[in-house]
């Protein structure tokens with residue numbers, strides 16, 4: 192059996208998305224900026240895609256900027272708010288310790304340029320509260336940026352409530368909704384969101400394409416100078432095939448969201464219950480306020496990389512959580528942020544399901560993880576020390 196359980200890292204493109212792209216690769220190849228009919232045909236498709244994406248997010252087409260993906264959208268949102276804030280003498284930015292690196296590294300760069308970045312503590316359940324945001328907002332706060340759903344442990348933040356606090360205080364609110372888009376209901380107006388990032392390859396669309404929503408009146412800085420594409424806010428000939436694929440994928444995901452989630456949530460819960468039976472294991476992130484397809488555990492005395500390799504041998508493609516930190520020996524910043532000790536954080540496993548996952552696959556994964564954990568412990572000196580009492584269990 193081959194089971195792809197790494198949908199939080201990227202997803203397989205849907206047939207709908209592939210079909211939506213095909214005509215724009217070879218037939219409708221014009222440059223949307225060209226005045227002739229071939230270009231105008233492409234421009235019509237571009238306008239249509241922008242309006243369809245806007246309709247799905249609950250905003251106006253003018254408020255949509257196409258980017259090269261989630262990372263670029265995060266960078267542009269944060270840098271824009273920082274530049275605008277600095278011009279008004281506001282250089283305080285609020286975020287959390289468990290954001291994606293596209294947010295955290297942008298904030299670190301701004302910190303070096305004199306911005307004060309305050310990272311809110313994340314509770315052990317992987318959630319921050321609107322009250323924490325309220326308490327942290329100051330006169331000189333120019334931006335609150337908090338992710339919608341966490342890419343490692345899957346926790347879903349109270350975004351509308353956080354947005355309401357920001358609105359009341361007159362502070363810009365950006366959310367990295369890359370894990371949420373296509374999986375959870377988004378309505379930027381009703382949810383008080385000023386800026387939002389999403390990325391197509393996390394909802395069965397193509398890689399290298401994303402969206403930055405910025406509410407009308409929110410100023411954007413160009414990160415890429417050149418032509419006047421994207422209302423002059425993002426130069427470069429539009430990646431129309433990818434834009435069309437993303438639009439079809441998002442429509443598909445939103446249309447089937449309720450049905451997909453009604454199927455996924457029981458599978459996720461079955462997987463969580465099965466893995467909880469493994470001795471000295473712990474679920475990361477709140478049990479219910481989490482993405483419908485995310486399961487994330489830590490196991491005592493297990494080295495995450497070995498677990499992943501042996502699972503791959505059994506046909507299960509999983510992740511330790513962060514695609515960006517795999518290959519490095521640093522434990523995940525997300526697990527440290529929710530207070531897991533280093534030695535536990537190293538033994539992490541993320542299984543992220545898709546609407547195609549079956550109950551048979553879930554049962555196979557429970558069995559495979561249980562077997563691999565037992566095997567790795569049987570050859571682990573740390574496990575032996577825990578058994579003989581030379582070391583004490585952390586979980």
Ligand SMILES: *Cc1c(COP(=O)(O)O)cnc(C)c1O
Pocket residue numbers: 199200259260261262263265291293338340341342367368369370390391393399400401
């Ligand atoms: C994948 C991801 C990103 C980066 O998106 P890309 O399109 O790969 O640049 C940013 N934030 C979160 C939460 C993600 O999961």
